[in-house]
Structures are given as structure tokens and as C-alpha cells.
Amino acid sequence: MRTCWSTSRLRCAWRSSxxxxxxxxxxxxVAASLRWEVPWAAGLVYAVMSLVCYLSYAADKSAARSxxxxxxxxxxxxxxxxxxxxxxxxxxxxxxxKSAKLRxxxxxxxxxxxxxxxxxxxxxxxxxxxxxxxxFK
Numbered sequence: 001m002r003t004c005w006s007t008s009r010l011r012c013a014w015r016s017s018x019x020x021x022x023x024x025x026x027x028x029x030v031a032a033s034l035r036w037e038v039p040w041a042a043g044l045v046y047a048v049m050s051l052v053c054y055l056s057y058a059a060d061k062s063a064a065r066s067x068x069x070x071x072x073x074x075x076x077x078x079x080x081x082x083x084x085x086x087x088x089x090x091x092x093x094x095x096x097x098k099s100a101k102l103r104x105x106x107x108x109x110x111x112x113x114x115x116x117x118x119x120x121x122x123x124x125x126x127x128x129x130x131x132x133x134x135x136f137k
Contacts, residue, residue, distance in 0.1 A: 018092070018093055021085075025112075028116060028119060028120065029043065029046070029119070032119070032120075032123045032124050035124075042119075045083050046084075046086060049084035049087065050084050050086045050087030050088075050090070051087055052079060052084055053084030053088045054084075054088070054091045056071055056079055057071075057087075057088060057091030057092070057098065058095060059071060060076065060097065060098075064097075073098075076088065076098065076104075076108075080111045080115070081115055083115060085108075092108075
């Protein structure tokens with residue numbers, strides 16, 4: 001883990017919340033895959049959407065620097081919610097883009113939690129068996 005490049009705690013190269021979220025996501029995916037046979041396509045969706053999301057953040061950062069048309073925050077949040085949040089975290093940390101805007105980060109972390117809850121509901125038996133969404137019938 002790298003050290004902070006300024007005296008502000010918000011400017012650490014890798015925030016503990018980012019490391020925790022990535023660790024939780026990986027742990028949930030691996031545990032669910034080992035226990036309940038998560039389809040391999042789920043991992044592929046996360047990988048592809050993470051790449052798309054990272055590239056979207058990179059394009060937005062480039063546009064911000066050159067004064068060009070920007071990607072809307074709403075689009076970045078939707079990409080994160082649609083399984084791209086690991087790539088968004090990597091982009092926020094590596095590119096230092098959208099990492100200081102507290103309002104955006106609050107909404108972003110909500111999308112991470114919602115995505116992890118959705119994954120848990122879809123690929124683990126957290127839902128009661130009587131639920132029409134129960135995936136293990």
C-alpha cells in the first residue's frame with residue numbers, strides 16, 4: 001500500500017474504504033462461487049463492466065483536463081451499479097478522478113452496496129424459499 005501524497009486523509013493513494021470494498025466484493029464472489037456455483041458469466045460481466053467503467057472515468061478525466069464534453073456523473077454511477085464498481089474504484093484511486101467530490105462519492109458508495117446486495121440476493125440463498133425470486137429451486 002502506498003503512502004499519502006499530501007497531508008489530507010482524503011488524498012491517500014489507496015483509501016481503506018476502497019480496499020475494504022474490493023476485498024468484500026472478491027470475497028463474496030469467491031465464497032458464492034465455491035458454495036453455490038455462481039455462473040462464470042457473472043465474473044465476466046464484472047470484468048467487462050469494470051473495464052468499461054474504468055475507461056469511462058479515464059475519458060472523463062481527459063475531457064475535464066482539456067475542457068471538452070464530460071461524461072455525466074449519473075452515467076458513471078449507473079455504470080458502477082451495473083457491475084462496474086470495481087473498475088470505478090480502481091479509476092478513482094489510480095487516476096484520482098471523482099475521488100474528492102463528497103456528494104458523488106456518497107452516491108457511488110450507495111451503488112456499491114446495492115450491487116453487492118443484488119449479487120448476494122441473486123447468487124446466494126439469502127431470499128426465503130417461498131420468494132418467487134429464489135434462485136435455487
